[in-house]
Every structure is written in structure tokens, then in C-alpha cells.
Amino acid sequence: MRLINQRPGRVGAILLGAIPFALALAAYVVGSAVRRAENPQDKLLPSLEAMGTAFARMAFEADRRSGDYLLWVDTAASLERLAHGMLIAAGLAIVVGALIGILPVGRALLSPFVSAFSLIPPITVLPILFIVLGLGEAAKVGLIVVGTAPLMIRAVAQSVLDLPREEIIRAQTLGASTMQLTARVVLPQMWPHLVRAIRMGLVPAWIFLVSAEAIAATEGLGYRIFLVRRYLAMDVIIPYVLWITLIAYVLDRALALASRRLFPWAHLSGDAL
Amino acid sequence: MTGTAAGAAPAFVEVKRLAVTYGDAPILEGVSVGVAEGALVTIVGASGCGKSTFLRILLGQERPTGGTVAIDGAPIAPEPDPNRGIVFQKSSVFPHLTVRGNLMLPFEIAGGGPLARLFGARRRAARQKADAMMERIGLAHAADRYPAQLSGGMQQRLALGQALLPRPKILLLDEPFGALDPGTRREMQALLVELWRETGMTVFMVTHDIQEAFDLGTRILVFDKIRHDPQHPHAYGATITYDIPLKGPVAEALRPATPANLNVKDAF
Ligand SMILES: Nc1ncnc2c1ncn2[C@@H]1O[C@H](COP(=O)(O)OP(=O)(O)OP(=O)(O)O)[C@@H](O)[C@H]1O
Numbered sequence: 001m002r003l004i005n006q007r008p009g010r011v012g013a014i015l016l017g018a019i020p021f022a023l024a025l026a027a028y029v030v031g032s033a034v035r036r037a038e039n040p041q042d043k044l045l046p047s048l049e050a051m052g053t054a055f056a057r058m059a060f061e062a063d064r065r066s067g068d069y070l071l072w073v074d075t076a077a078s079l080e081r082l083a084h085g086m087l088i089a090a091g092l093a094i095v096v097g098a099l100i101g102i103l104p105v106g107r108a109l110l111s112p113f114v115s116a117f118s119l120i121p122p123i124t125v126l127p128i129l130f131i132v133l134g135l136g137e138a139a140k141v142g143l144i145v146v147g148t149a150p151l152m153i154r155a156v157a158q159s160v161l162d163l164p165r166e167e168i169i170r171a172q173t174l175g176a177s178t179m180q181l182t183a184r185v186v187l188p189q190m191w192p193h194l195v196r197a198i199r200m201g202l203v204p205a206w207i208f209l210v211s212a213e214a215i216a217a218t219e220g221l222g223y224r225i226f227l228v229r230r231y232l233a234m235d236v237i238i239p240y241v242l243w244i245t246l247i248a249y250v251l252d253r254a255l256a257l258a259s260r261r262l263f264p265w266a267h268l269s270g271d272a273l
Numbered sequence: 274m275t276g277t278a279a280g281a282a283p284a285f286v287e288v289k290r291l292a293v294t295y296g297d298a299p300i301l302e303g304v305s306v307g308v309a310e311g312a313l314v315t316i317v318g319a320s321g322c323g324k325s326t327f328l329r330i331l332l333g334q335e336r337p338t339g340g341t342v343a344i345d346g347a348p349i350a351p352e353p354d355p356n357r358g359i360v361f362q363k364s365s366v367f368p369h370l371t372v373r374g375n376l377m378l379p380f381e382i383a384g385g386g387p388l389a390r391l392f393g394a395r396r397r398a399a400r401q402k403a404d405a406m407m408e409r410i411g412l413a414h415a416a417d418r419y420p421a422q423l424s425g426g427m428q429q430r431l432a433l434g435q436a437l438l439p440r441p442k443i444l445l446l447d448e449p450f451g452a453l454d455p456g457t458r459r460e461m462q463a464l465l466v467e468l469w470r471e472t473g474m475t476v477f478m479v480t481h482d483i484q485e486a487f488d489l490g491t492r493i494l495v496f497d498k499i500r501h502d503p504q505h506p507h508a509y510g511a512t513i514t515y516d517i518p519l520k521g522p523v524a525e526a527l528r529p530a531t532p533a534n535l536n537v538k539d540a541f
């Protein structure tokens with residue numbers, strides 16, 4: 001049988017998927033053991049135990065100075081910024097995306113601006129945001145919005161433009177006004193694409209969140225990583241990176257699952273990652 | 274059933290010297306025809322000669338480059354409206370609504386305000402009417418399925434049923450049964466003729482099946498180019514070259530091959 005037709009079974013797929021993880025882990029363990037055999041003080045590749053201990057300390061021991069459980073304080077702060085940023089970006093994507101997608105006038109008015117705006121490298125806006133909005137939460141949320149909204153708006157607008165022309169015509173032959181057509185035909189079919197746009201936007205959102213926190217923050221996952229970097233505390237940095245990755249993964253899966261639950265009709269055909 | 278002579282009262286659908294040009298390629302030119310109310314007009318012609326374009330003009334989806342189209346004496350609205358229903362070859366029912374949802378939508382649009390939503394007793398009434406149509410087109414057993422879960426024939430029946438709910442005066446069909454197998458196509462033809470008889474609407478149906486055109490129509494229009502320049506094959510547009518009155522739907526052509534097929538509802 002051709003290779004393109006050979007499909008792994010359920011268990012086989014899980015085992016195959018586990019191989020790269022196992023290899024990466026093994027490479028790390030070996031590398032770490034080799035370096036520590038040469039120099040027991042080595043900080044670059046700490047042992048799994050050392051990282052476990054450091055992570056447990058961040059999660060379950062109150063900080064000596066502040067009395068906070070740092071991991072949870074950092075996680076809460078970062079997630080709050082992420083949520084605010086994504087909420088605003090999603091709101092913009094709905095309103096501007098729908099205007100561009102549905103109304104020729106809206107397209108003419110907004111599409112060139114969004115296209116131009118999306119070309120601004122978001123990180124170059126960060127100093128401006130800090131100057132205008134101060135070093136508080138607003139600037140960090142603002143960076144996430146600037147970094148994600150244009151691409152989410154464009155994805156959502158395109159999904160509306162991709163609706164079959166026949167459907168829009170048919171809705172009109174049923175007597176639908178622009179408002180009715182939007183409410184009953186366009187928006188319902190837009191939601192699954194919005195969820196996709198949010199999943200897509202979360203990737204740059206994390207980058208801009210961590211960048212902003214690295215520069216100006218007093219707590220947050222990105223702040224912590226860049227703080228302990230000064231002490232070469234790889235035993236904290238690596239678990240934090242894995243923790244961020246885990247959160248990102250869970251968020252993505254949750255959104256994918258929510259889309260399947262809420263919009264079953266949109267998932268009736270085709271494979272999706 | 275025939276075109277109006279000069280001076281006579283205008284027909285229900287009156288097309289005069291219609292011309293359509295895309296860029297500088299004429300697609301249709303000099304198309305004039307008058308169609309009486311209640312006719313079932315079938316339209317045939319070579320691929321690409323402008324049959325779909327003609328329907329798009331009747332629908333109001335596009336403006337003609339020249340000429341006029343009037344319905345019931347008034348120029349057609351320049352955008353689609355509930356007076357003119359349409360069924361495309363490709364299913365165009367709404368994929369995010371179930372069969373019942375699709376059939377309720379016309380009522381929700383008519384009476385549900387800007388958001389097209391009905392509640393309480395009015396919603397129940399709409400649901401009853403939707404269910405009646407669902408019964409009529411033989412989809413009662415598939416009420417809660419989404420279009421993607423229906424066969425091609427079922428999707429077309431749904432499209433037809435939905436298009437009829439606003440009670441259009443004119444129904445436009447663009448190769449509606451082209452993608453269906455012969456058995457299913459016969460059932461759909463029979464259903465269409467039944468619904469046409471019940472409603473008294475005027476039907477324009479484009480088809481590639483000459484037999485279908487002769488069997489179903491009360492009148493057949495043939496689109497073709499009358500002028501042809503071998504050096505410039507696209508120099509001239511098509512027009513109506515034959516306009517033949519027919520007896521109307523042929524009974525035996527519509528009779529299903531076996532009695533088992535008689536019940537449209539159990540066809541799938
Ligand atoms: N939007 C458009 N812009 C330019 N040319 C177009 C456009 N739509 C259709 N045409 C051209 O107009 C001609 C007629 O198209 P139309 O779809 O009406 O043909 P048709 O008779 O329905 O053909 P078929 O039987 O294959 O469906 C074709 O040559 C096509 O290429």
C-alpha cells in the first residue's frame with residue numbers, strides 16, 4: 001500500500017506523536033547529565049529535579065519578600081492582560097471585519113486603512129504606547145491589540161467575503177434587509193471564523209505580552225522570566241516557558257472544542273488541526 | 274403564451290431589446306420576449322451563451338447594459354426581492370441552519386423585525402408552516418439535519434421549498450436538477466410541476482436537458498448567436514433564436530418509472 005494511504009491507528013498515532021517529545025526530553029536529560037558531570041555548579045542545563053524544585057517553590061511557597069505565591073500571581077496578571085487584549089481585538093474584528101465583509105461602502109472606507117495598519121511592526125509602537133498610555137496595564141493591553149487586531153480583522157472580513165454569493169442573493173429573495181441578512185446569515189457563519197481568528201491571534205498575542213512585560217511590569221510570566229534571567233536561573237526560566245506553552249495549548253484546545261460544541265454545522269466536513 | 278405583438282397590452286414579464294455586455298464582450302443582444310403570467314418557460318442554449326446572465330437580469334442581481342425588463346408593467350427592482358425566487362444548480366441553502374431552520378427563516382424575516390427572530394406563539398406558527406412545507410417536499414424525517422448532511426437531491430428540494438415560502442410571483446431555476454441522477458431528477462421535476470400548478474407562479478427554468486425542456490415547459494426559449502464572425506467568435510452576443518409554445522408538462526414524462534417511486538417522501 002502507498003505510504004500516503006497508510007494511516008496509524010488510535011494508539012499508533014499517540015505513540016508516534018510522543019516520539020519527538022521523548023527524543024527532546026532524552027536529549028535534554030543526557031546533555032544536562034554530561035554538563036553537570038563536568039561541572040556540578042553548571043546552571044545552563046539544570047536537572048529535572050532542580051527544575052521541579054524551583055517550580056514547586058514558585059507555585060507553593062510564599063515569596064519571602066512579598067508573601068505572594070509568585071507563579072499564580074504572574075499567571076493571573078498575564079492572563080488578565082491577554083484576556084483584555086484579545087477581547088478588544090475580537091470586538092474590533094467583529095465590528096470592522098463585518099463592516100468590511102458585508103458592506104461595499106465599509107470595504108472602501110476601512111479596508112485600505114486596515115491593510116496599511118497591519119504593516120506597522122507592532123513592537124515599534126510599544127514606545128509610543130508607553131509614552132502615551134504610561135507604563136501601566138493599558139500600554140501592555142494596547143500592544144496586544146495592535147499586534148493582533150489587524151490580522152484578526154482581515155481573517156474575519158475574508159471569511160465574510162468568502163460566503164457563497166448565492167447565499168447572499170437567496171437571503172435577499174427571501175426579503176431580508178441588510179440588518180436581517182447580517183443577523184441571520186452573515187454573523188452566525190462568522191462566529192466559527194472569529195474563534196479561528198482568536199486562536200490564530202493568540203500566537204502573536206503571547207509574543208507581545210511577554211515583550212511588554214519584559215520591558216515594564218511588576219509581575220507577569222514574561223516579567224518573571226526576564227527578571228530571573230539576570231541570575232541565569234534556568235531552573236525557573238525553563239519551567240516557566242513550559243508553563244506558558246501548556247497554557248497556550250490548553251487555551252487553543254478549549255477554543256477548538258468550544259467551536260465544535262457551539263457550531264457543529266461548521267465542522268461537518270474536512271480535517272482540521 | 275406567445276410574445277406580445279406591438280400595440281397589445283404588455284405581458285406579465287416584458288423584456289425589450291435587452292443587451293448585456295461584459296467589458297467589451299457582448300453576451301446578450303436584442304433579447305425581446307413577453308411571457309404571460311403562470312407560464313413555465315424552459316430555456317436552453319449552448320454553454321456560455323448567457324442563459325444564467327439572463328436569469329441574473331430577471332432576478333435584479335445585475336443591471337442590463339441596454340433595454341428594459343418590466344414585471345406586471347413596472348420596471349424590475351434593481352436588487353433581488355421576495356417577488357422573485359431563485360434556485361441555483363449549486364445548493365444555496367444556509368449551511369448553519371437545519372432543514373427546519375432553513376424553512377422557518379422566511380417567516381422570521383417577514384415577521385421577526387430587524388433581527389429576524391420570532392418568539393412565543395408567532396414562532397410556533399412559523400414552525401408549523403415550516404413543517405408543512407417540510408412535509409410537502411418530503412424532508413420531514415430530516416428536520417434537524419444540516420444541509421451538509423443531506424444528499425444533493427434533498428438539498429435541492431430544500432432550496433426549492435425555501436424559495437417558495439415567500440410566495441414569489443416568479444421562480445427562476447438555473448439548471449436546478451443538473452447534478453442529480455435520473456431517478457431523483459424525475460421526482461424533482463414532478464415536484465416542481467405540482468408546486469407550479471398549486472401556486473400559479475411564473476417559472477423560468479434553464480436546463481441543459483432538451484428532453485426536460487420539452488417535457489416540462491409551456492414554452493421553450495432557445496438562446497443562440499444569430500450573427501457569427503469566424504475571425505472574432507466573441508464579436509456578437511446571443512439572442513432568442515427559437516420561441517416555441519408547448520403543450521405544458523407531459524404527464525407520462527413525469528410519471529415515475531415504478532409505483533414505488535410515487536411517494537416522493539420515501540425516496541431517500
Ligand atoms: N462577471 C462576468 N464578467 C465577465 N464575463 C462574464 C461574467 N459572467 C459571465 N461572463 C461571461 O458571460 C458569458 C455567459 O455566461 P453565462 O453564465 O450566462 O452562460 P450560460 O449560458 O449560463 O452557460 P452555462 O450553460 O455553461 O451555464 C460567458 O462567456 C461568461 O464567460
Ligand SMILES: [Mg+2]
Nearest residue numbers: 324325326447
Ligand atoms: Mg449557466
